[in-house]
Amino acid sequence: MTQQDSLARHAAELAQDHVNSGRLQAAIAALAAFGGRDDGGVSRETLTDIDLAARRYLIEQARALGCEVSTDDCANLFFRRAGKADLPPVLTGSHADTQPVGGKLDGAYGVLAGLEVIAALNEAGIETLRPIEVVAWTNEEGSRFGPGAMGSSAFVDPACLPAYRASVDGANIRFGDALDAALAATDDVPRRPMQRPMSACVELHIEQGPVLERAAVPLGVVTGIQSVRWYRVECTGVMAHAGTTPMDERSDAMATAVGIAHQLYAYAAAEAASQLRLTLGRWQVGPNSVNTIPGKVEFTIDVRCVDEAVLARFEATLDAMMAQARPRQGGVTYQCFFRRPPTHFPAAMLSLIERACARASEQASQGKPLHLTSGAFHDAMYLAEHCPTAMIFVPSKGGISHNAAEETAPHELFLGAQALAYTVAALANQ
Numbered sequence: 001m002t003q004q005d006s007l008a009r010h011a012a013e014l015a016q017d018h019v020n021s022g023r024l025q026a027a028i029a030a031l032a033a034f035g036g037r038d039d040g041g042v043s044r045e046t047l048t049d050i051d052l053a054a055r056r057y058l059i060e061q062a063r064a065l066g067c068e069v070s071t072d073d074c075a076n077l078f079f080r081r082a083g084k085a086d087l088p089p090v091l092t093g094s095h096a097d098t099q100p101v102g103g104k105l106d107g108a109y110g111v112l113a114g115l116e117v118i119a120a121l122n123e124a125g126i127e128t129l130r131p132i133e134v135v136a137w138t139n140e141e142g143s144r145f146g147p148g149a150m151g152s153s154a155f156v157d158p159a160c161l162p163a164y165r166a167s168v169d170g171a172n173i174r175f176g177d178a179l180d181a182a183l184a185a186t187d188d189v190p191r192r193p194m195q196r197p198m199s200a201c202v203e204l205h206i207e208q209g210p211v212l213e214r215a216a217v218p219l220g221v222v223t224g225i226q227s228v229r230w231y232r233v234e235c236t237g238v239m240a241h242a243g244t245t246p247m248d249e250r251s252d253a254m255a256t257a258v259g260i261a262h263q264l265y266a267y268a269a270a271e272a273a274s275q276l277r278l279t280l281g282r283w284q285v286g287p288n289s290v291n292t293i294p295g296k297v298e299f300t301i302d303v304r305c306v307d308e309a310v311l312a313r314f315e316a317t318l319d320a321m322m323a324q325a326r327p328r329q330g331g332v333t334y335q336c337f338f339r340r341p342p343t344h345f346p347a348a349m350l351s352l353i354e355r356a357c358a359r360a361s362e363q364a365s366q367g368k369p370l371h372l373t374s375g376a377f378h379d380a381m382y383l384a385e386h387c388p389t390a391m392i393f394v395p396s397k398g399g400i401s402h403n404a405a406e407e408t409a410p411h412e413l414f415l416g417a418q419a420l421a422y423t424v425a426a427l428a429n430q
Ligand code: GLV
Pocket: 140, 141, 148, 375, 376, 377, 378
């Protein structure tokens, strides 16, 4: 090991050992108050007023830590701790938006642990060679405006932004208008270009699944992310009176949609061995009246698999199902509005993260880190196209997420932040 390597390793260990669990827990509780629910969950969908208030809070916290704050055309927020040299920074962070009913940790944990790393570095008096930036990406969830991971994908490929701006939410608000309002609310924050060079990126996140908990292991080295596709299916029929229209004279958009849904669930059951995951998560019914036959039903399909060939096969089957669905009047159309192949993180990043996780686990007398693939998608999926990227996972109690009951034990959240501190400090001295 060169003298520079051994100094870098010493700084990484020092940063890891200065992570403060109480401070991290307090930060998680404080951010969760923005959109906090009586059931313990958080409702903070992207670019809502409550999200804008949370962003303002994060800006203030970052400034108090001595960070320079900037934003970009997709309202991503960057909190920068200067390095000794003005080199491309090491990026960490995640997203602060939630599902309509989410928990305190999905996304928020990665952002707050990033700020905790900065607090730990400050406290330990460590100056790194490269700057470190903590990011809060805009609209990772994709629940209000589709698709998901808009901020990170637009950062990596700004050509995506014009189409994103046209995306509308359930109240017909354009993403572009919500974005402009968010940027206006942070007009004290300088705007930086997208696609800025980054030397590396590491995202810390809760697993959101059962793997780590079942293995009784507190830290996971994430080797990659499974592939995902989202579709929108629109069935049209003819609105008519529920009481007077004979059953065989109806063109019921709901009957068409339910028929397709049955076929889709049957297909997913037949594909169980290939680990296909299928969700029909959002339904919109027009006119949504108890006594009118639906004239329009729109629903979404989320399909995921580690093996992208399974999703290609699914799409061919979906195409055939649509061609066969022949409502009496009206029709069926579908469109894919999000697709990503699987992501594979580079070996050098995985071995650094392995070392960081192993040291944190060992000091806490816990089991060795486990390698696993992410079932959820993350902003890291896009950053992987931009710079060497990887992720660290901590367990999710009961494997539950996208639910108010989402939970991770404080000592596991602490170990995750320790592993992050080691990784970020090591990368920032390379
Ligand atoms: C992210 O929230 C996902 O749906 O994987």
